[in-house]
Structures are given as structure tokens and as C-alpha cells.
Amino acid sequence: MTGSIEDAIPLVEQAIRLSPRDPLIRLFYTNMGIAHLLQSHTDEAILWFEKARGAAVFAFPYSFLAAIYGLRGETDKAAANLAEARRQFPDGRYSSIARRKAQGLYSIPGYWGVPRVAALFEAAYFAGLRKAGMPEE
Numbered sequence: 001m002t003g004s005i006e007d008a009i010p011l012v013e014q015a016i017r018l019s020p021r022d023p024l025i026r027l028f029y030t031n032m033g034i035a036h037l038l039q040s041h042t043d044e045a046i047l048w049f050e051k052a053r054g055a056a057v058f059a060f061p062y063s064f065l066a067a068i069y070g071l072r073g074e075t076d077k078a079a080a081n082l083a084e085a086r087r088q089f090p091d092g093r094y095s096s097i098a099r100r101k102a103q104g105l106y107s108i109p110g111y112w113g114v115p116r117v118a119a120l121f122e123a124a125y126f127a128g129l130r131k132a133g134m135p136e137e
Contacts, residue, residue, distance in 0.1 A: 001105070001111070001112075001113035001114070001116055002019040002113070002114055002117075003113065003114040003116045003117050005038050005039060005117070005120075006039075008031065008033065008035040009035050009036075012028055012031050012032050012034075012035070014103065015028050016028050016029075016032075025055050026056040026058060026060075026061075027052075027106075028046070028063075029048050029051040029052035029055060030049065030052045030061060030064070030089050031048070031058050033045045033046075033047075033048035033049040033052060033061070034063055034064070036048060036125055037064060037067070037118035037124050037125065038117065038120040038121070039069060040124070041068070042071065045064070045068055046065065046068055047056075048063040049064050049065050049068070050065075052105050053065070053125070058088065058112045059084070059085040059089045059094065061084065061087040062081045062082070062084040062088065063081070063085040063094055063100075063129070064084035064125065065077070065078075065081040066078045066079075066085060066128070066129060066132040066134075067124065067125045067126075067127075067128025067129045067131075067132060068128055068131060069081060069132065069133030070127075070128035070130070070132035071124065071127065071128040071130075071131060071134075073131070075132070075133075078128070078132035079132060079133055081132070082094065082129070082132045082133060082134060084093065085123035095132055095134075095135075096134060096135050096136060096137050097126055097129060097130065097135070097137075098136060098137050099137045100126070100129065100134070105121075108112040116121070
């Protein structure tokens with residue numbers, strides 16, 4: 001999230017190697033997926049978000065998969081993943097782009113990284129959520 005996206009992948013790979021049974025392994029997998037998504041490596045991103053989804057039930061992988069499938073024009077998969085994210089978090093954080101931006105990443109309100117990373121989130125994650133059917137407000 002500091003803007004060193006290219007450096008993130010080998011570091012997270014190392015973390016996974018060093019702690020393969022970490023109780024928070026889903027976050028390592030999610031971070032790998034985010035790094036690949038922000039670099040437009042959607043096939044790799046899907047693999048990592050699927051691993052994260054399999055490691056524990058939590059909504060992050062579903063919202064990112066919704067965005068990726070939205071970007072790819074796979075509307076049925078996008079809608080299904082967005083619906084699951086909303087089901088897991090009925091508090092409304094996945095009800096609109098505005099709510100998602102206000103919630104922040106990893107529950108850090110308004111945080112989407114340094115300007116370069118925030119721009120990549122806008123071009124990938126938020127653009128994909130729009131295509132998945134998430135309204136602006």
C-alpha cells in the first residue's frame with residue numbers, strides 16, 4: 001500500500017513460506033491477489049483470491065473477485081461474488097462505491113494507499129465493482 005507493488009509479491013511469498021499455517025494466511029493470500037490485480041494480472045489475482053476464500057470465510061475475496069469478473073465482463077460471476085460479499089457483511093459496506101471507499105481497506109476508513117496505489121484501486125477495484133453492478137451512492 002506504500003506504492004512498492006512490484007516489491008510486494010516476493011515479500012508476501014516469503015511470508016507464506018515462513019508461516020504456511022499462519023491463522024491469518026487468508027490475508028497473505030488477499031495481499032497477493034491485490035498486488036496482482038493492481039498490476040492487471042487478473043488470472044493470477046483470481047488464483048490468490050480463490051485461495052483466500054478457501055482459507056476462511058470473509059468478504060474481501062468476494063468483493064475483489066466481483067471486481068475482477070466485472071472488469072472481464074463476466075457479469076454472472078461478478079454479481080454472484082458481490083452478492084456473497086453483501087451477505088457476509090450486511091452492514092452496507094458493499095452497498096455502494098461511496099460506502100466502500102468510506103469503509104477503507106482492511107477497515108481503515110478512507111485508506112486505499114498512497115496516490116499511485118489509490119489511482120490503481122480506482123482503475124481496477126472500483127471500476128470492476130461498478131461493472132459488477134455496484135452503484136455510486
